[in-house]
Amino acid sequence: MLKKLVAPLMVAAAVVWGAGTALAGATLDRVIAEKKLVVGVAPWNKFVAQNPKTQQFEGLIVDDIRNFEAMTGIKVELVNTTWSGLIAGLQAGKWDVIMSGMGATPERATAVAFGAPFGYLSSTAMLKADNKAQTRDDLDKPGNIITAVAGTSAFQFAQRAFKQAKVNGLNDTGAAVLEVMQGRAVAYIGDSVSNAMRAQERPTELRNLVFAPDQTEWTTMNHAVRYADLDLMVFLDTYVRAMQLRGWYRGLAEKWGLPPELATGPK
């Protein structure tokens, strides 16, 4: 019976593969013809988040998207989702591109194609305000627990960087930072911008420890598309590169009170 299924299954596989190949280029053609781009985003404070009072999306990335709309005449439909659903949604065709500042890593690149970077972030540690640690080595002691959000670049950095402390991956940032505040972990490793903001908002509870340049890792912020849509990425990269040369991202960082290194990267 199994032998009888092989031929039909091979035909089905060929049809699906052929359809996928034929669709290469179809996304960009549709976007340009219909003047509409569906974009997957996930909440990230100061970058892309829905204002609960106005229900409008706001942030550095949203400003960039609105600028892209104005320059190209292509209307962008933002679809709000979760970080864990961004790549799955792209692969399922729920949106054409991810524009949530996702970090390009080799592991993620096996699933999606990343474009040119438009932003840069380093990893820092969030500690309890009364923690006296000054360096990464102060945190990397046996018995110490370090938290990070599982699957993120910061989590991968923590796993590489901390040899003696135990690194725990949690489902979301809130839980990961609460572990630190409740004393179950000594530090939370996250992106430099978000950690700085949280420490500034809660100075009596949290402290942001910036690692020395040779003790941290930088990640980029990129758009991401399906590999079948590389022509769409070429189109988007043209916009990103042009705006970088015009100093657009430096201006956006300044507007949102973010450090200039966000636009320029490490010195």
Next chain:
Amino acid sequence: MNYTFQFGVLAEYGPYLAGGLWHAWWTSLPSIILTTVLGVVLAAMHLTRSTVLRGIAVVFVDLFRTLPVVVLLIWIHYVMPILTGWSTSPTVSSILALSLNGAALACEAFRGGLAAIPPTQAQAAQSLGFSRWQVFRYVTLPQAAFATLPSLTNVHITVIKNVTVTVLIAVPEVMFRAQELTIQFFRPLEFYTGAAILYVALIWGYAVFMRSLEKLQKWQPI
């Protein structure tokens, strides 16, 4: 613990959080209706003389009772479009996943209720000329429905609570909004407490409604 509570954020952002109840309810209600209808159908299939129909019901219940709702949700929302090209919105995907899981549980609740009706009633009805379908429709199901209500209420409450799982695919209900607000304002304990209060209110209100249905009891068991 070094955490300063600021429940005042609930006063400021509570309306936005509470707005998620609308989406939670309109994901729960269709799921509850589909759960109940499909549960009755599956229970009836269990009672048929057809081996095929009984087999389908058994496989359905065993499959969807054991599959975690999270896995079912991700499969319907992300994997099905890749395999079939049929893509659904987060709300529709959630309703499908919750209904399939809920129907399997509801079927077992109905089977218990139907089994509690003495077989002599069906025999008496058949001796009066009722067909098997008429016996089910007019004699056993009405009585079993009221006998099943407490168990069915539990199934419905499970469906409502499972709506929180839809945060994975960004249905903008209460939990997703609590998560959004936490990301923006980092008050996780306050916002998740607010979410808990809203869900307790929703579920308690539903439980009160179901208990009032139990009191109707038009069909007293003979």
